Amino acid sequence: MSMIDELQLDHVVINVRDDMDYAEGVFSELGFNITPRGYHTLGSINHLMIFGSDYLELIGFPVGGVVTGKNTRADLTTAPVGINGLVFKCANVDKTYKKLCELNMDGDPPKAFSRPVELDGKIQDAKFRTVSVRSDVFPEGRVYFCEHGTPELVWRDDWQVHENKIRAVSEVVIIAKEAASTADNYGRLVNAAAIEKADGTLTVNTGDVRLTVCSLDQYDLRYGSLGSKLGDRSALFGALVFQTEDQIANFPYENLNTGDFLAERHPDRLVVRLPRYDSVLEFVGLNV
Numbered sequence: 001m002s003m004i005d006e007l008q009l010d011h012v013v014i015n016v017r018d019d020m021d022y023a024e025g026v027f028s029e030l031g032f033n034i035t036p037r038g039y040h041t042l043g044s045i046n047h048l049m050i051f052g053s054d055y056l057e058l059i060g061f062p063v064g065g066v067v068t069g070k071n072t073r074a075d076l077t078t079a080p081v082g083i084n085g086l087v088f089k090c091a092n093v094d095k096t097y098k099k100l101c102e103l104n105m106d107g108d109p110p111k112a113f114s115r116p117v118e119l120d121g122k123i124q125d126a127k128f129r130t131v132s133v134r135s136d137v138f139p140e141g142r143v144y145f146c147e148h149g150t151p152e153l154v155w156r157d158d159w160q161v162h163e164n165k166i167r168a169v170s171e172v173v174i175i176a177k178e179a180a181s182t183a184d185n186y187g188r189l190v191n192a193a194a195i196e197k198a199d200g201t202l203t204v205n206t207g208d209v210r211l212t213v214c215s216l217d218q219y220d221l222r223y224g225s226l227g228s229k230l231g232d233r234s235a236l237f238g239a240l241v242f243q244t245e246d247q248i249a250n251f252p253y254e255n256l257n258t259g260d261f262l263a264e265r266h267p268d269r270l271v272v273r274l275p276r277y278d279s280v281l282e283f284v285g286l287n288v
Helices: 020-029 091-104 179-190 216-226
Strands: 009-019 045-050 053-058 082-089 109-119 122-132 141-148 166-176 204-206 210-214 235-244 260-267 267-273 281-283
Touching: 009 141, 009 166, 020 045, 020 053, 045 204, 082 210, 082 235, 082 281, 091 122, 091 141, 141 267, 166 179, 166 216, 166 281, 179 210, 216 235, 216 260, 216 267
Parallel strands: 009 053, 082 141, 166 210, 235 281
Antiparallel strands: 009 082, 045 053, 109 122, 122 141, 166 235, 204 210, 260 267, 267 281
């Protein structure tokens, strides 16, 4: 039995630590429509880029650090910048936690938090409950499940229109020294077999996103000098792949080779590296 009938992506996360002001500008330059800054009751801050049924989250903490005590976010303050979150939708985190226990993947029990959202001059609380996979299962970053108590405060029409015409996250690329066991763990989590592709990479398909697990050599072949370095880590979220509504030939963001961006255009895709946040973003068009 799968975690839910058809597991779907909720969002992906890039940790920008205490550099949120600058990060907001960087992602705006890439044509994303960015939501107003959010302030979690856990002490973290965020901006979202909302798509059809999923979103990209920039998460960090205020300059000077998060609130001490119960609101300290050690999972952010001790983590490096970069892609560090893969989050699936969840209808009931308590049931999901039981499933994680059965899989021997359970971490901390479910937690609840919120953040205020101002709409039409009124303040409302966007409410969430989350439960995480234990950190040693997926050392590439945080893998967890999110139950939205107020999805109408997240997926709003005016936030889902982007200049770059992104409509979804279509793939998450993971580098792992032990690619086979990593793919197997994802397969057990989502109850789907890992499939070996012609290039030797392993894919695990959920309801709406492909997880690609590759060796360092396979990753380097795909991204070359724009790729992130594994270093002394055993695994890393290597790239986020976005589906755009436009033909990739019309995608206007390749002229970004500045200090903030490094970009390479290919016939069927555009790859952008954000050195400041050690993140690789890949954009593919409808012809892919």
